[in-house]
Amino acid sequence: MNANEGTLEIARCEACLARFLPADGPCPRCGAVGVVTFPVPGLGKVLAATELLVPPPGVPAPHRLAIVEIAEGVRLLASTDEPLPTRGTLVSVRKDGEIYRARADPAAAG
Amino acid sequence: MTVHVASVGIARFGKRAEGLIDLAAEAAGPALEGVGRKPIDLLVAGTMLSHGPHGPEPILPRLAGRLGLESASGFRVEATSATGAMAFHAAVLALESGRFSRALVIAAEKMTDRPTPEITAELTAALHPSEVAAGATMPGLAAMVTQRYLERHGLAPDVIDLGSVHARAMAVDNPMAQFHKAVSREEVATSRPVALPLRLLHCSAISDGAAAMVLERGPGAASVLGIGQGFESLRLVDRPDLTTFAATRLAARIAYESAKITRKEIEVAEVHDAFAPLGIVHLEDLGVCGLGEGPSWFEKGWVARDGRLPVNPSGGLLGRGHPVGVSGLVAIAEVALQLRGEAGARSVARLPKVGLSQSMAGLGSQSFVTILGSAES
Numbered sequence: 153m154n155a156n157e158g159t160l161e162i163a164r165c166e167a168c169l170a171r172f173l174p175a176d177g178p179c180p181r182c183g184a185v186g187v188v189t190f191p192v193p194g195l196g197k198v199l200a201a202t203e204l205l206v207p208p209p210g211v212p213a214p215h216r217l218a219i220v221e222i223a224e225g226v227r228l229l230a231s232t233d234e235p236l237p238t239r240g241t242l243v244s245v246r247k248d249g250e251i252y253r254a255r256a257d258p259a260a261a262g
Numbered sequence: 263m264t265v266h267v268a269s270v271g272i273a274r275f276g277k278r279a280e281g282l283i284d285l286a287a288e289a290a291g292p293a294l295e296g297v298g299r300k301p302i303d304l305l306v307a308g309t310m311l312s313h314g315p316h317g318p319e320p321i322l323p324r325l326a327g328r329l330g331l332e333s334a335s336g337f338r339v340e341a342t343s344a345t346g347a348m349a350f351h352a353a354v355l356a357l358e359s360g361r362f363s364r365a366l367v368i369a370a371e372k373m374t375d376r377p378t379p380e381i382t383a384e385l386t387a388a389l390h391p392s393e394v395a396a397g398a399t400m401p402g403l404a405a406m407v408t409q410r411y412l413e414r415h416g417l418a419p420d421v422i423d424l425g426s427v428h429a430r431a432m433a434v435d436n437p438m439a440q441f442h443k444a445v446s447r448e449e450v451a452t453s454r455p456v457a458l459p460l461r462l463l464h465c466s467a468i469s470d471g472a473a474a475m476v477l478e479r480g481p482g483a484a485s486v487l488g489i490g491q492g493f494e495s496l497r498l499v500d501r502p503d504l505t506t507f508a509a510t511r512l513a514a515r516i517a518y519e520s521a522k523i524t525r526k527e528i529e530v531a532e533v534h535d536a537f538a539p540l541g542i543v544h545l546e547d548l549g550v551c552g553l554g555e556g557p558s559w560f561e562k563g564w565v566a567r568d569g570r571l572p573v574n575p576s577g578g579l580l581g582r583g584h585p586v587g588v589s590g591l592v593a594i595a596e597v598a599l600q601l602r603g604e605a606g607a608r609s610v611a612r613l614p615k616v617g618l619s620q621s622m623a624g625l626g627s628q629s630f631v632t633i634l635g636s637a638e639s
Contacts (some may be wrong), residue, residue, distance in 0.1 A: 155481055173501065180390055180497045200406035200504065204457045209379040214592055216355040227499035229396040239413065244392060250395040262327060 158246050160194045162226060163187040166173055171226045174247070195257060196220040198241040199227065220245055230254035264637050265357045266482030267475050267598040268364075271294020275471035275583040276440040277374040282313050283324050286370035289472035290329055293366065297476045301536035302363035305329075305336040308345035310587035313372060325368060327452040328375050335362070342388040343536060345369055345475065345583070346591025347621035347630035353477050354486050363479055371585030381468055385586065387625040389498040390497040401465055401537065403498050403625050405457035408539040410504040412459070415554030419459045423450040424560035425538030426463045426580055432567075433581025435607040440469050440583030450538075464538040469583025473592040480638030484598035487616065488521025488633040490514060496627045509629035510620060517618070517631035518549075525549040529614030530600045530631075531571060532593035534621045536576040541571035544620055545573065548631070575600065575608050590621035594632050601634055611612070 163175035167184035175189045199219045207215035216232045220243055230245055230252035237243060243254040271292035273285045273492060286307070294302070305326060314321040321391055322336040341348040346369035353365040359502065373381050386394055393403065399561075412419055427447055433439035445463055451461040477486075492512025499506070525548060533548070535541025542556035550571060551559055559565050565573035576582055576596040579589050597617035599605040616635035622628065 170500070172497075177392065178499055181495055200409050202402055202405040202409065202457045203472055204397070204402045204405075205455050206401070206457070207393075208397055208399055209383060215397050217396060217398060217402055217406070219504075223504065224346065227498055229393055229398060231397060235337070239409075246449075250392075252396065 158194045159191040160222060160245060160247060161189050161225065162192050163189050171223070173222065173228050192223055194245045196221065196222040196236045196243055196245055198239055198243055200239060201237050203236055218243070220254055228252050263358050263360060263479055264481045265477055265479055265486045266637065267356050267484040267634065268482060269293045269476045270595045270598055271296070271474040272438045272473040272592060272595060274438050275469045275585060278470040280318065281369050282309065282372040283321065283328055285372065285470060286321070286325055286368050286474070287328050287368065290366060290368055293474040295331070297364070297478070300364060301409065302331055302364050302366045302404040302476070303335050304353060304356055304362040305331050305334045305367040306339065306349045306365060307348040308339045309370050309524035309588050310340060310342050310345050311371060311373065311381070331366070341628055342623040342629050343586045344590045344628060345587035345621040346447065346589060347594065347632065350591055350594050350632060351489050351491065351630060354489060357477055357479050365477045365573045366474060367477060367591060368472065368474045369588040370520035371587045372468050372470050373468045373484035373585060379547055393497060399457070400625060401460050402457045404507070404537045404540065405460045406506050407498070407625070408537070411539060411543060413457070414505045415501045416559055417554065420447070421557035422452055422459065422464060422542065423447045424449045424537040424557060425535060425541045428560055428565060429538070429574055429578045429580035432608065433577025436577045436582065439577045439581050440467060441577070441581050460537060462530070466536045466579040466584035469585045471583060471588050473588050473595050475595055475598065476491040482537060483636050484601040485637040486632070487523065487635045488517045490520060490631045492516065492517030492629050495627055498625060506543065506553065506630060507547050507622065507626040509626050510544060510622060510631070513620070513629040514548045514565050517633050521633040523616060523633065527616050528571060528618045529612070530568070530575065530597060530610050530617040531573050532576060532596050532619040533574060533578065534589065534593070535574060535580050536577040536584060537579060541574065541578060541580070548618065548620060572610040575605070575610050590630060593619040593621055594634070597634050601636065614638065
């Protein structure tokens with residue numbers, strides 16, 4: 153694990169015990185607002201990625217999105233400015249306002 | 263108590279000059295005529311998009327006034343792209359309760375009169391807020407599902423082109439469809455990329471349209487043999503398996519059980535091919551074929567009108583066009599037309615006794631399966 157990496161906040165829903173991010177909203181599974189949060193390393197593995205050539209209004213094209221697994225069964229949707237990562241690529245993830253940004257993990261690459 | 267589809271009406275899909283209520287009335291007309299204008303005591307209507315300046319247009323009182331249904335009870339339902347299927351299921355349950363005797367079900371959508379970005383934004387609202395914040399779109403998420411599906415089963419990316427070619431070939435014979443021009447594999451493969459591996463011709467189109475049907479109590483050629491629904495997490499990232507739709511698998515299991523039939527008895531199917539690869543995956547989730555085997559059914563022509571199981575002989579969402587709230591109802595209507603021998607040029611080779619329709623909300627957060635058949639079967 154790269155000591156320089158940041159951390160991400162994960163939430164555990166007090167109602168249904170689902171773990172999820174972003175941690176600052178109601179549970180995406182059951183809608184409960186009561187959650188417990190805890191930090192995890194901002195590192196994960198890419199499960200799938202695509203490049204949107206027709207992104208939503210206001211988002212510049214191409215818009216690259218990746219599903220990243222942060223912990224077992226806990227995944228997020230991140231955007232990336234780098235070439236489209238392939239499945240299994242290790243990435244570092246940071247939160248930037250409302251969204252997550254992923255980049256190839258230099259420690260893994262080295 | 264058995265319920266059957268007594269009549270069907272469809273307002274042609276595509277870019278239409280008429281308004282929402284006009285399209286709904288256009289579809290309702292033949293449905294009401296089909297039962298000799300007998301009295302309707304239940305109106306169930308659905309539309310997904312907001313049409314009024316301040317949100318949802320009050321469609322029920324307008325439809326009741328337009329169609330002379332002031333004394334009917336009315337319910338409005340919404341389940342994004344499965345709205346029409348939900349309307350049908352609601353009407354079936356109401357009739358089965360014995361409280362009502364004849365229902366008019368209507369789904370209508372008007373999409374082409376507004377700028378595409380505005381429509382896209384409303385469609386995207388069916389996703390989870392965190393997906394919207396990440397800049398996701400429905401095709402973008404469907405692209406990742408497709409990628410995982412292809413990888414898991416070791417399939418070549420171009421197998422999904424078969425879904426588009428099939429749908430557009432079927433739609434040529436459907437006068438109510440938006441598209442009447444067949445496309446080749448090469449045309450699909452070279453169409454504009456939207457979110458790879460998805461290209462323009464893998465994606466269903468924005469469309470206006472409406473469908474209606476009258477349901478009555480009692481058996482008929484298109485009786486409701488079984489219905490089933492299922493849910494799965496709204497957010498794609500929370501699903502353990504991205505290569506299959508759990509909501510459809512649940513809905514199918516419940517529908518087969520309630521109809522007391524097996525998948526082998528299905529003789530025609532209309533599935534929710536909002537994107538070409540999804541039409542393929544649905545066959546697997548419905549148990550028609552094994553996981554990863556869907557593409558071979560298209561390759562071998564088993565989904566053709568004279569094939570082992572005709573799939574989307576109407577052209578499906580890809581060929582018909584996808585007026586979002588209507589697709590779920592018109593899919594059931596098409597199965598009813600096939601069973602009643604009223605599908606015209608799009609009729610399957612052998613008059614079917616049992617047919618299935620599948621629709622889903624969003625990218626599979628809720629799925630609906632409906633099995634129709636002659637009541638004796």
